[in-house]
Amino acid sequence: MPTPRANTTDLPPVAVLVPAAPKDLPGLDVCLSSVLRHCRNPISGVHVVAQAVPPSITALDRRIAWLDEPRCAPGTSEISAVLSAAGRDPANASWYFQQLVKLRCFDLLPRDTPDHVLVVDADTAFLRDVTFVDAEGRSLLSYGYPLYWRPGTRQHQLPPRHSALDAAARLVPDWHPVDAYSGMHHHVVFDRAILTDLAHRARQAHPGPFWRAFLATADPEKWTGASEYVLYRHFASRRFPHRVRERHLHGVDVIQADDPTGFGLPEVVRAARGSSLDVVGCHRFRHYAERLATMDYIPETLRQRGTVAPVPLLLRLHRGMLTISRASRPLAL
Structure with missing residues (x-):
């Protein structure tokens, strides 16, 4: 408890x-x-x-x-x-x-x-x-x-x-x-x-x-x-x-398709131990590719560069600054 x-x-x-x-x-x-x-x-x-x-x-x-x-x-x-x-x-x-x-x-x-x-x-x-x-x-x-x-x-x-x-x-x-x-x-x-x-x-x-x-x-x-x-x-x-x-809270979110082989919240929490993070999330989305393709907050330049693609992504938010990378095992937070 x-x-x-x-x-x-x-x-x-x-x-x-x-x-x-x-x-x-x-x-x-x-x-x-x-x-x-x-x-x-x-x-x-x-x-x-x-x-x-x-x-x-x-x-x-x-x-x-x-x-x-x-x-x-x-x-x-x-x-x-x-x-x-x-x-x-x-x-x-x-x-x-x-x-x-x-x-x-x-x-x-x-x-x-x-x-x-x-x-x-x-x-x-x-x-x-x-x-x-x-x-x-x-x-x-x-x-x-x-x-x-x-x-x-x-x-x-x-x-x-x-x-x-x-x-x-x-x-x-x-x-x-x-x-x-x-x-x-x-x-x-x-x-x-x-x-x-x-x-x-x-x-x-x-x-x-x-x-x-x-x-x-x-x-x-x-x-x-x-x-x-x-x-x-x-x-x-x-x-x-x-x-x-x-x-502002210091946070990391993993976003990915709804796949049982993907990342889970316990895994992300374990990876964040000892870090300065306030909050973490691990999100699985149905129709993940469709969502990414239609999200208004993603500039077309990021899509063209492949920065935002329908693969597991790690989003870090620190004092208003966003960084985006591909999420891969082992997670390094």
């Missing part, structure tokens, strides 16, 4: 939400153990959203509870039906499902949930103690990856086109990016007041359920036609600057 930290009593509590697809289960214990060990805020509960969770997972800590996917309406079948009715590819319904679970966290979790929910992707692990809400109640948001990948520099710029930016602007009136960082670093802290205001503005502009508006405004031509991280981080920073602080 992860050892609780003693230096958390002066910080606000958080609930933790971890959406987990079947492919994430082999490394889920690593993810959960890292959050329990390294989150400096008191944790009221850890809620794992999944089709099923092995008993060994909930046995890790009494605060871990399984939230069955069918209880998180709309489910993937309903999302798939909406996408199909609109003439869009229903194959990525699960991608939108996990985004909507995050954005609807305060509707899905118990009524006594704290006013801050730490959402963590199941293929992510923290390696150092991290504060997510400070003593003044401000959420600490990661700048995350640049919206336009320019390796080897901290001078980033907005891309000429970005589907997540366009989708957010369609969903929420007067939504604008505040800088050239995405906010995507595989975790986020949602503030109840901020997320409630965001959803309210979206519902005023798009009558009906928030989730339908989110789907309707996503880019129909892209596999990743919207981003919950981009949407929330820029909205929070622009509309509620007094309730958030922003920071």
Whole structure:
């Protein structure tokens, strides 16, 4: 069982939400153990959203509870039906499902949930103690990856086109990016007041359920036609600057095709031992080549040079600087 930290009593509590697809289960214990060990805020509960969770997972800590996917309406079948009715590819319904679970966290979790929910992707692990809400109640948001990948520099710029930016602007009136960082670093802290205001503005502009508006405004031509991280981080920073602080975390992510012979989160965590990294991730994507080919944040020069190709890639993010290399065994982090 992860050892609780003693230096958390002066910080606000958080609930933790971890959406987990079947492919994430082999490394889920690593993810959960890292959050329990390294989150400096008191944790009221850890809620794992999944089709099923092995008993060994909930046995890790009494605060871990399984939230069955069918209880998180709309489910993937309903999302798939909406996408199909609109003439869009229903194959990525699960991608939108996990985004909507995050954005609807305060509707899905118990009524006594704290006013801050730490959402963590199941293929992510923290390696150092991290504060997510400070003593003044401000959420600490990661700048995350640049919206336009320019390796080897901290001078980033907005891309000429970005589907997540366009989708957010369609969903929420007067939504604008505040800088050239995405906010995507595989975790986020949602503030109840901020997320409630965001959803309210979206519902005023798009009558009906928030989730339908989110789907309707996503880019129909892209596999990743919207981003919950981009949407929330820029909205929070622009509309509620007094309730958030922003920071860079030193991280490494391995991205690859969904292949059981590929890298796993435990392997990446082992390789990172003794490093200065704050967080690591190991992500397997269905339709990996298609995603890379259509991602707006990859400049064409990187594609032409083969820097970004459908092979396992190691992305390092340090104080806003991105480096990209091919991931190969043995991993050297």
